[in-house]
Amino acid sequence: MAEHPNVARVHEYLATYRDHAPEDLEPFFADDIVWRVGGSHHLSGTYRGKDEVLAYIARSRELTGGTLSLQPDSILASDRHLAMFTHVTGERDGKQLDANLAQVVVLDDEGSWKEYWALSDNQESIDQFWS
Numbered sequence: 001m002a003e004h005p006n007v008a009r010v011h012e013y014l015a016t017y018r019d020h021a022p023e024d025l026e027p028f029f030a031d032d033i034v035w036r037v038g039g040s041h042h043l044s045g046t047y048r049g050k051d052e053v054l055a056y057i058a059r060s061r062e063l064t065g066g067t068l069s070l071q072p073d074s075i076l077a078s079d080r081h082l083a084m085f086t087h088v089t090g091e092r093d094g095k096q097l098d099a100n101l102a103q104v105v106v107l108d109d110e111g112s113w114k115e116y117w118a119l120s121d122n123q124e125s126i127d128q129f130w131s
Contacts, residue, residue, distance in 0.1 A: 004077040004078065005077075006077035006078070006079070006082055006107070006111065007075050007077045009028075009077075009111065010072070010075045010077065010082055010084060011072070011075075013025065013028050014070055014072060016028070017057075017070060018069070018070070022054050022057040022058040022061060023054055023058075025054065025057065026050055026054060028112065028113055029050050029053055029054075029112055029113050030050075030108045030110075030112040030113060030114045031049065031050060032048070032049060032114070033047075033048070033049065033050060033053055033112075033113055033114055033115070033116065034046060034047070034048055034114070034115050034116070035047040035048075035052070035053045035056065035115075035116045036115075036116060036117050036118075037056070037118070038117075038118065038119065038120070038123060039120075039123050039126055039127045039130070040127050041126070041127045041129075041130035041131050042130060042131070043056065043059065043060060043130050044127075044130075053116075063092055063130075064090040064091060064092045064097075065091065065092075067089075067090045067091045067092075068088070068089075068090040068097075069088065069089045069090060070086050070087075070088055071086065071087040071088075071089075072084055072085070072086050072087075073085040073086060073087055073100070079107070079111075080106065080107050081104065081105065081106060081107065082103075082104070082105040082107065082113075083102065083103070083104050083105075084101075084102075084103040084105075085100065085101070085102055085103075086100070086101045086103060087099075087100055088100070088101055090129070092129060092130075095128070095129050096129075097125070097126065097129040098125075099120050099121060099122055099125060099126055100120070100121040101118045101119065101120055101121075102118070102119045103116065103117070103118045103119075104116070104117045104118075
């Protein structure tokens, strides 16, 4: 069975996230993207539109000194949805982040990311990291 083309697109996103500036992620997102960050920390909330999402990504990188790393474990894809199981690590103010995320993306008709959610295996540790 051949790999779905959206799996390759996720790998492209992750490589861009790792190797480039946040604004280089702009082509992956629909203009009206809704990005939801769970938890109870100062970055939690709903970000609407490319500008807000890119600002969120830039801020999270700034706060971690660029140490935030996303390593995919599993990627599931269809024409309308992506699901990623990702190991996330980072450092901030002497704190260590080491968490697993289940991330879900809804795609629009052009394959752009329209909606995003993430669920952590340990939300409390993520809240403490960002607090």
